[in-house]
Amino acid sequence: MKFQILRFDPDVDQKPYFKEYDIALEPSDRMLLDALIRIKSIDDTLALRRSCREGVCGSDAMNINGKNGLACITKVSELKEPVVLKPLPGLPIIRDLIVDMTQFFQQYHSITPYVINNDPAPEKERLQSPQDRLELDGLYECILCACCSTSCPSFWWNPDKFVGPAGLLAAYRFIADSRDQATNDRLDNLEDPYRLFRCHTIMNCVDVCPKGLNPSLAIGKIKEMMVKRAV
Amino acid sequence: MKNSKQPVGAHYGWKDWMIQRVTAAVMLVYSVLILGFFLVHGTVAFADWKQLFQSQLVRILSLLFFFAVFYHAWIGVRDVLMDYIKPFFIRLSLQVAVCLFLIVCSIWTVSILWSN
Numbered sequence: 001m002k003f004q005i006l007r008f009d010p011d012v013d014q015k016p017y018f019k020e021y022d023i024a025l026e027p028s029d030r031m032l033l034d035a036l037i038r039i040k041s042i043d044d045t046l047a048l049r050r051s052c053r054e055g056v057c058g059s060d061a062m063n064i065n066g067k068n069g070l071a072c073i074t075k076v077s078e079l080k081e082p083v084v085l086k087p088l089p090g091l092p093i094i095r096d097l098i099v100d101m102t103q104f105f106q107q108y109h110s111i112t113p114y115v116i117n118n119d120p121a122p123e124k125e126r127l128q129s130p131q132d133r134l135e136l137d138g139l140y141e142c143i144l145c146a147c148c149s150t151s152c153p154s155f156w157w158n159p160d161k162f163v164g165p166a167g168l169l170a171a172y173r174f175i176a177d178s179r180d181q182a183t184n185d186r187l188d189n190l191e192d193p194y195r196l197f198r199c200h201t202i203m204n205c206v207d208v209c210p211k212g213l214n215p216s217l218a219i220g221k222i223k224e225m226m227v228k229r230a231v
Numbered sequence: 232m233k234n235s236k237q238p239v240g241a242h243y244g245w246k247d248w249m250i251q252r253v254t255a256a257v258m259l260v261y262s263v264l265i266l267g268f269f270l271v272h273g274t275v276a277f278a279d280w281k282q283l284f285q286s287q288l289v290r291i292l293s294l295l296f297f298f299a300v301f302y303h304a305w306i307g308v309r310d311v312l313m314d315y316i317k318p319f320f321i322r323l324s325l326q327v328a329v330c331l332f333l334i335v336c337s338i339w340t341v342s343i344l345w346s347n
Contacts, residue, residue: 188242
């Protein structure tokens, strides 16, 4: 199977370049990550992140044939050859398929991604009704792989100011949480032409999310809440 | 030394977001009405067109439409400038230029609609 992988070693290379690989896959190599590990066994200079190999940790997000996705849950049989692999777009390349995710996580941290509740902690746990818990479905499953934010042009142009789809999905996850008491502060924090309103609903995020989540919908709900509290 | 801090948190946005949707709705309704006029009349001669715009209501609705277009354009173009033009002074200058241009367009629209 033929691959073209964007390679870059900052110690050696002036700029990134494509390296071609033509490898014979074993029958057990069913996912793209298996193929990459096969390539790595031939060329151990190839650098990539991976961990759980089952779409839970979000480490092996990369640009696969022009679309962001997780290598571990992408079937090789469904890929067009040559398979063109690039690091996630928009973030600085550390080496080969590894990018510097500092800005992505800074934006994530900026939305205070934890439940804020000033009531005395109960003995066991803060209970939710099944209906309240249902609100979190489609929000809590995010694995922070950054596929969505790095496919978003608004995040490419303003990664230092726009929270990005992943961060905004997480923001709504806490806004929607019945146990959280900081809704107003969270809306204040996001009410900004750059932090939230750079989203123009082009929905690249929805298109690429490997977990099938819908950040655009969550962002729409945040905007709706802002209008509701003001009108 | 230049201050390199990147301040964020202007606390506005929802009104523009809302206005963009409302103005879009105004544009849609007016466009459908005008399209309806053309469909009803078949061929529209200059005299029909002139007669249509003798009506105060048509003039006011047209003005509303054009104001909606200009406000919608302002928010859209401002967003594009915010996305792509990084140097602050150039961005501000372009925004002021667009703003002034749209104000001139608005005044011109009034003068056209109420001219004979």
